[in-house]
Amino acid sequence: MASLIFEALSFAYPQAQRRALNEVSLTIGNGEFAVLCGRSGCGKSTLLRHCKTVLTPHGRRKGRVLFGGVPLDKVSFRDQSEKIGFVLQNPDNQIVTDKVWHELAFGLESLGMDQKTIRLRVAEMASFFGIQKWFMKNVSELSGGQKQLLNLASIMAMQPELLILDEPTSQLDPIAASEFLETVKKINRELGTTVLLTEHRLEEAFPMADRVIVMEEGAVIADGEPSTVGDMLKEASHDLFCAMPAAMQIYAQVDGPAPCPLTVRDGRRFLSSLWPENPPAFRRIAVPEAEGNGSAAVEIKEAWFRYEKDGADVVKGLNLAIPEGCFYAIVGGNGTGKTTTIHLMSGILRPYRGKIRLFGKEIQKYRDNELFTNLLGVLPQNPQALFVKKTVRLDLLEMLSREKGSKEEKEKRILEAARQVDMEGLLERHPYDLSGGEQQRAALAKVLLLKPRILLMDEPTKGLDNAFKDKLAGILNRLKAGGTTIVMVSHDIEFCARYAGRCAMFFDGSVVTEDTPNRFFSGNSFYTTSANRMSRHLFENAVTVEDVITLCRQNQNQAANA
Amino acid sequence: MRDAFSRCHPVVNFTYFTAVLLFSMFFMHPVFLGISLAASMVYAIWLNGGRAIRFQFLYMLPMLLLVALINPAFNHEGMTILVYVNDNPITLESIVYGVASAVMFVSVVIWFSCYNAVMTSDKFIYLFGRVIPALSLILSMVLRFVPKFKAQARVISNAQKCIGRDVSNGNLWTRARNGVKILSILVTWALENAIETADSMRSRGYGLKGRTSFSHYRFGQRDKLLLTTLGLLIFCVLAGALLQENSIQYFPYIKINAATARSVLVYTAYFLLCMLPVGLNIWEEWTWRRLYSKL
Amino acid sequence: MQAKSKSGGKRLNKRTLVASALILLVIPATIVFGIFVLNDRKYYLISLLIIVYTMLPFFMVFEKRKPQAREIVVISVLAALAVAGRVAFFMLPQFKPVVALVIIAGVCFGGEAGFLVGAVSGFVSNFFFGQGPWTPWQMFCFGIIGFLAGVLVQKGWLSRNRVPLSIFGALATLLIYGGIINLGSLFMTTPHFTWQGLLAFYVSAFPMDLVHVASTFAVLLLLSKPMMEKLERIKIKYGLIEPEPEQAL
Known part of the structure; x- marks a missing residue:
C-alpha cells in the first residue's frame, strides 16, 4: 500500500515567476526508504513541506497530496501530528523546552496522552536511542549530534508511520552524521517506518536507500533503485553527478561493467574488474609542486592554551608555519583544538605560553585596528553572526561606516566585493532570505571589504551542497591568486583534498602530520577520501575522483593503443 | 551536598517554602524570628556549604546592620528615649523594632536562597503546568532560549571583534552603540530562527485540544508522610497565631506575652516546621550509616 | 497579535470585567483585612x-x-532576549536593556504581549539571579x-518614533520602575512606613535608577x-498578522 502519493503537484511561491514544483507525481510505498536529492533550490525542501499541512508554505498550488489514500487536507491535524513525523535541518531550532525529558514528551503531551502512556513511550524512546545518560540534562548541555538525535527521538515517541527528514545532518560533524543516519536506517529496518529523506551526504545515504529520487528545477528527473538511477544519470551524462557518491562519479566517467557501484567496497570491486589480471601500467598521477614556499604568514611556536585555569590543555605545544599565499587546511576530529587554534590566530584567545606571529610580528604587538584592517579577516562558522541590516547592500555598507570616502567610492567597493563572491544579483535581498551558501558568501563579502591578507575560516563548507562548495572554491582560488593566505578548519576531507594547498592533521591539541593534500591523503589509510580508499590497491596516489578518472583513462587509452 | 528534601515531591517542597516564607514575613515575635533565622541559616549552609557562609557574612550581616539602623533613623515612636539626634528622639523601642525587622528581612532572603536551590525551574513548571499550561510552556521555552541567546551573543561579539570592532573599547556612548549592535544582530538571529521552533511545535501537534502535562515526579509514601506532618505543624502554628501566641507590641512600649506551656508547644511546632528538611537529612544520614555498619 | 486584540473586543471586555471586579471588590477587601487583622x-x-x-x-x-x-514563540523569544540581552552589554556593567525591549514588544505586539514579555522576563531573570521577595514587584513593573507602551501606542497617544519612545522609556523607568521598586524595597525591609524613610530610599537608589534610565533611553x-x-x-x-488557519480536529 502506498504511504504517500503526490498527484501532479505544482507550486509557486507568492510573487515568484518560476514554479518551485512542477507537476510532481510520486508514490512512496509503505516501509520504503526513499532518498530525495538534487542541488540547493531544486525544490526538494518545498516538496517535503507539502507532506504536512502545518508546514506547507503559502503560495499558489495545483494537484494534491494523499496520505494513506486520503487527501492530506482531509487528514485531521491530530492524525497528521501523530502519524507524520518531520525532522528539520537545524538541530537547535527545533528544540522547544529546556529539559531533555520534557522535549521527549512534548508531542505526546500535545496528543493528550496520560501520564502512564507518556512515561512508557518516553522510556522506550530513551532506551532505543541510548538517551538514558543525558535524560535529565538541560538541552543546552547537549552536542549538536545529541540535539538532532533528541529531535528524532521526540518525534519517534509519537510512533509516526511516515518519517520525513529535511537535510537532518547538514549541521553535524561526520561522525555524528553517520550515527544519525544509522539510527534512521535502524528505524526503517526495525520498525518498518516509511522514510523520506533529503540529504547531501549521499555517500552514506545511498546504500541505505531502497529508492532514489532526483529533482531538478522543481521536477523529478530520475526515480528508481540507487544503481538504476546511477545508470540513468550516466546515460543522460547529467552534471548532477558531481553531487553523487565518489563510486558513482567514477562509474559515470569510466567505461566499465554495470551495475553502478554505490559504496567504497563496490567501487573497489568495480576498479578491480577493469584490470582483472595485470595491475595498471600508470599507477601515479602527476602532482603540481607544493605551493607557498614564501615566508610564513602565520607562525605558531610552542603554543599552549586552556580555557580555565584548572582545566585541561586544549592546545598543547602547537608548532605551525603557514606560508604566505597558501590555502592551508586543518583537518581532524571533534574536540582536537582546531577551532581553538583559529581563535588563537585571530587574537580572540591568547596562549598562556608560546608565541604567535603574523608576518613575523607578534600578534599582541599589533593594535586592534591594524590587526583587522588589511591584515586579518575571520569568517565566523555561522555567517548569521554578522548580519545586522535589512538588505545585503546595507549590510556591506555598514562595514564601511567608519571609513572616510565618498558615497560613490564606497558603492564601488561594495560592488567589487559582491563581484568577488558572485553576489551582484542578490544585493537587495534580506540576508535571511538567502540560502545557506549565499549567506556564507554574503558574510565573506563583508569580511573581504576589510581587504584581509590572511583569511581565517571555521568550517566554511558546513551545510553546503557540492555546487555551492565548488563556487566557494572558485572564490577562494581567486583570492589566493590575488595573494591572500587562506587558513581553513574543516571536517570536509573531500573538499580539502580537492582544493587545499597544504593539509595538516590535528590530534590532541597539536599537528600530527602536515603535507600537500596528495601526499597527505595518500599516506593515510582511514582518514582519507573515498576515492583514495577505493583505488589505493591499484593506484599509489589518486586522492580525488578526478585523479582516479584520469588514471583509469590513461590506462585504458594505453591498453587500447597497445 | 546532596539534599534529601530536594528529592521529595515538588508539592512537598512548595508547601514547605510557602509556609516558611509567609510565616517568616509576618511573625515579628522574637522567638519566631530567632527560630526562622537560625533554621534558614542552618539549611542554607547544608545546601550551599561554604558559599552560604560567605553569603551570610559578606552580604547578610551588613544588610542586617543597615536595616536595623534605618528604623530608628526615621521612626521616633516609643517611650524610652535614649538620646536626641538633631532634635529627633532615638528610642529603645524603635531600635529593638529595627533589629527585629532586620532579622525578619534577612531570614526571608536566606530562605529564598534555600528556595532557589531546591525549587528548580522544572519543579515550578510541573506545579503550574496544569493551572497555567501556556505560561508554563513559555517559561520552559524562555529558560531554553536564554542560555542559547547568551552563547550566541558571545559568538556575535567575537565576530564583531574579528572585523575590527572591539566592543570593550571606547567611551560610554561608543560602548553602548557597540552593545546595541550586538543586540540587534542577536534579535534578528533569534527571531528568524525561532520560526522553525514554531514549526517544530505545530508539527508535533501543539494546539490540539486536551493537552496534558507530563512529569517524572512520583508522589510516594514518604511524600505523603511529609505532607501530613507539614500540615499538622502548619495547623499548630496557625492555631498559635490565632491565639495570639506570636503577637508582640513594640510601640509605645514593648509588651510581650509570658511564655506558657501552650506557647512553648507552638514554638516547638514552628521549630520543627522550619527544621524539617534538616531533620530529614539527618534521618537519612543516620539510616545510611546504620545500613553500612551492618554490611 | 495586534489584529487579535482588535478582533477580540469581547475578550478585552472580559479582562476589564475581571479587572474591575478585582479593583472594586477584592482590593478594598484586602486593604480592610490588612488594616484590621495584620497590624x-x-x-x-x-x-x-x-x-x-x-x-x-x-x-x-x-x-x-x-x-x-x-504567538507563544514570539513572546518567549522576546522575553528571553530581554533576559539575555544583558550579555550584549558585558562591557557596561549595570546596563540593562530589559525595559527598552519590553517597550518595543508592547509597541509592536500590543499591550497584552507587552505585559507578558515584561512579567515573564522579570520572573525568569530571577531564575538566574535568584528569586526573592522582590520577584513579584519586578514582574509587575x-x-x-x-x-502601557502597547496601549498608549494603540490609542495613538504615544508615537512610534524613536525620540518620543525613548523619552517615554526614560520616564517609565524612572517613575514606574524606580517609583514602585523603591516603594517595594521599603515595605520589604521595614514594616513601619514613614515618608522620610521612603524619601531616603528614593534618594539612595537615585544614582542606580539614573543609570537604568540612561540605558533604557540609549537602547x-x-x-x-x-x-x-x-x-x-x-x-x-x-503570517503573524493573519490568524492561523483553524485546524479541524
Missing part, C-alpha cells in the same frame, strides 16, 4: 496582594484564549510598562527603529 505587616501584604491581583487577569485571559504556537534611541522593522518583517513573513 504590623499590613503595607507589605496589601501591596503584594494588589500586585498579584493586577497581574492575574492578564495571565487568566492569556490562558483562556489558548494562544497559538507562533516590567509588565505594566510593556502594557530605545538606537534600537527601536531597526528592531521594529525586524519585528514587522517577522509578522509579515510568517
Whole structure:
C-alpha cells in the first residue's frame, strides 16, 4: 500500500515567476526508504513541506497530496501530528523546552496522552536511542549530534508511520552524521517506518536507500533503485553527478561493467574488474609542486592554551608555519583544538605560553585596528553572526561606516566585493532570505571589504551542497591568486583534498602530520577520501575522483593503443 | 551536598517554602524570628556549604546592620528615649523594632536562597503546568532560549571583534552603540530562527485540544508522610497565631506575652516546621550509616 | 497579535470585567483585612496582594484564549532576549536593556504581549539571579510598562518614533520602575512606613535608577527603529498578522 502519493503537484511561491514544483507525481510505498536529492533550490525542501499541512508554505498550488489514500487536507491535524513525523535541518531550532525529558514528551503531551502512556513511550524512546545518560540534562548541555538525535527521538515517541527528514545532518560533524543516519536506517529496518529523506551526504545515504529520487528545477528527473538511477544519470551524462557518491562519479566517467557501484567496497570491486589480471601500467598521477614556499604568514611556536585555569590543555605545544599565499587546511576530529587554534590566530584567545606571529610580528604587538584592517579577516562558522541590516547592500555598507570616502567610492567597493563572491544579483535581498551558501558568501563579502591578507575560516563548507562548495572554491582560488593566505578548519576531507594547498592533521591539541593534500591523503589509510580508499590497491596516489578518472583513462587509452 | 528534601515531591517542597516564607514575613515575635533565622541559616549552609557562609557574612550581616539602623533613623515612636539626634528622639523601642525587622528581612532572603536551590525551574513548571499550561510552556521555552541567546551573543561579539570592532573599547556612548549592535544582530538571529521552533511545535501537534502535562515526579509514601506532618505543624502554628501566641507590641512600649506551656508547644511546632528538611537529612544520614555498619 | 486584540473586543471586555471586579471588590477587601487583622505587616501584604491581583487577569485571559504556537514563540523569544540581552552589554556593567525591549514588544505586539514579555522576563531573570521577595514587584513593573507602551501606542497617544519612545522609556523607568521598586524595597525591609524613610530610599537608589534610565533611553534611541522593522518583517513573513488557519480536529 502506498504511504504517500503526490498527484501532479505544482507550486509557486507568492510573487515568484518560476514554479518551485512542477507537476510532481510520486508514490512512496509503505516501509520504503526513499532518498530525495538534487542541488540547493531544486525544490526538494518545498516538496517535503507539502507532506504536512502545518508546514506547507503559502503560495499558489495545483494537484494534491494523499496520505494513506486520503487527501492530506482531509487528514485531521491530530492524525497528521501523530502519524507524520518531520525532522528539520537545524538541530537547535527545533528544540522547544529546556529539559531533555520534557522535549521527549512534548508531542505526546500535545496528543493528550496520560501520564502512564507518556512515561512508557518516553522510556522506550530513551532506551532505543541510548538517551538514558543525558535524560535529565538541560538541552543546552547537549552536542549538536545529541540535539538532532533528541529531535528524532521526540518525534519517534509519537510512533509516526511516515518519517520525513529535511537535510537532518547538514549541521553535524561526520561522525555524528553517520550515527544519525544509522539510527534512521535502524528505524526503517526495525520498525518498518516509511522514510523520506533529503540529504547531501549521499555517500552514506545511498546504500541505505531502497529508492532514489532526483529533482531538478522543481521536477523529478530520475526515480528508481540507487544503481538504476546511477545508470540513468550516466546515460543522460547529467552534471548532477558531481553531487553523487565518489563510486558513482567514477562509474559515470569510466567505461566499465554495470551495475553502478554505490559504496567504497563496490567501487573497489568495480576498479578491480577493469584490470582483472595485470595491475595498471600508470599507477601515479602527476602532482603540481607544493605551493607557498614564501615566508610564513602565520607562525605558531610552542603554543599552549586552556580555557580555565584548572582545566585541561586544549592546545598543547602547537608548532605551525603557514606560508604566505597558501590555502592551508586543518583537518581532524571533534574536540582536537582546531577551532581553538583559529581563535588563537585571530587574537580572540591568547596562549598562556608560546608565541604567535603574523608576518613575523607578534600578534599582541599589533593594535586592534591594524590587526583587522588589511591584515586579518575571520569568517565566523555561522555567517548569521554578522548580519545586522535589512538588505545585503546595507549590510556591506555598514562595514564601511567608519571609513572616510565618498558615497560613490564606497558603492564601488561594495560592488567589487559582491563581484568577488558572485553576489551582484542578490544585493537587495534580506540576508535571511538567502540560502545557506549565499549567506556564507554574503558574510565573506563583508569580511573581504576589510581587504584581509590572511583569511581565517571555521568550517566554511558546513551545510553546503557540492555546487555551492565548488563556487566557494572558485572564490577562494581567486583570492589566493590575488595573494591572500587562506587558513581553513574543516571536517570536509573531500573538499580539502580537492582544493587545499597544504593539509595538516590535528590530534590532541597539536599537528600530527602536515603535507600537500596528495601526499597527505595518500599516506593515510582511514582518514582519507573515498576515492583514495577505493583505488589505493591499484593506484599509489589518486586522492580525488578526478585523479582516479584520469588514471583509469590513461590506462585504458594505453591498453587500447597497445 | 546532596539534599534529601530536594528529592521529595515538588508539592512537598512548595508547601514547605510557602509556609516558611509567609510565616517568616509576618511573625515579628522574637522567638519566631530567632527560630526562622537560625533554621534558614542552618539549611542554607547544608545546601550551599561554604558559599552560604560567605553569603551570610559578606552580604547578610551588613544588610542586617543597615536595616536595623534605618528604623530608628526615621521612626521616633516609643517611650524610652535614649538620646536626641538633631532634635529627633532615638528610642529603645524603635531600635529593638529595627533589629527585629532586620532579622525578619534577612531570614526571608536566606530562605529564598534555600528556595532557589531546591525549587528548580522544572519543579515550578510541573506545579503550574496544569493551572497555567501556556505560561508554563513559555517559561520552559524562555529558560531554553536564554542560555542559547547568551552563547550566541558571545559568538556575535567575537565576530564583531574579528572585523575590527572591539566592543570593550571606547567611551560610554561608543560602548553602548557597540552593545546595541550586538543586540540587534542577536534579535534578528533569534527571531528568524525561532520560526522553525514554531514549526517544530505545530508539527508535533501543539494546539490540539486536551493537552496534558507530563512529569517524572512520583508522589510516594514518604511524600505523603511529609505532607501530613507539614500540615499538622502548619495547623499548630496557625492555631498559635490565632491565639495570639506570636503577637508582640513594640510601640509605645514593648509588651510581650509570658511564655506558657501552650506557647512553648507552638514554638516547638514552628521549630520543627522550619527544621524539617534538616531533620530529614539527618534521618537519612543516620539510616545510611546504620545500613553500612551492618554490611 | 495586534489584529487579535482588535478582533477580540469581547475578550478585552472580559479582562476589564475581571479587572474591575478585582479593583472594586477584592482590593478594598484586602486593604480592610490588612488594616484590621495584620497590624504590623499590613503595607507589605496589601501591596503584594494588589500586585498579584493586577497581574492575574492578564495571565487568566492569556490562558483562556489558548494562544497559538507562533504567538507563544514570539513572546518567549522576546522575553528571553530581554533576559539575555544583558550579555550584549558585558562591557557596561549595570546596563540593562530589559525595559527598552519590553517597550518595543508592547509597541509592536500590543499591550497584552507587552505585559507578558515584561512579567515573564522579570520572573525568569530571577531564575538566574535568584528569586526573592522582590520577584513579584519586578514582574509587575516590567509588565505594566510593556502594557502601557502597547496601549498608549494603540490609542495613538504615544508615537512610534524613536525620540518620543525613548523619552517615554526614560520616564517609565524612572517613575514606574524606580517609583514602585523603591516603594517595594521599603515595605520589604521595614514594616513601619514613614515618608522620610521612603524619601531616603528614593534618594539612595537615585544614582542606580539614573543609570537604568540612561540605558533604557540609549537602547530605545538606537534600537527601536531597526528592531521594529525586524519585528514587522517577522509578522509579515510568517503570517503573524493573519490568524492561523483553524485546524479541524
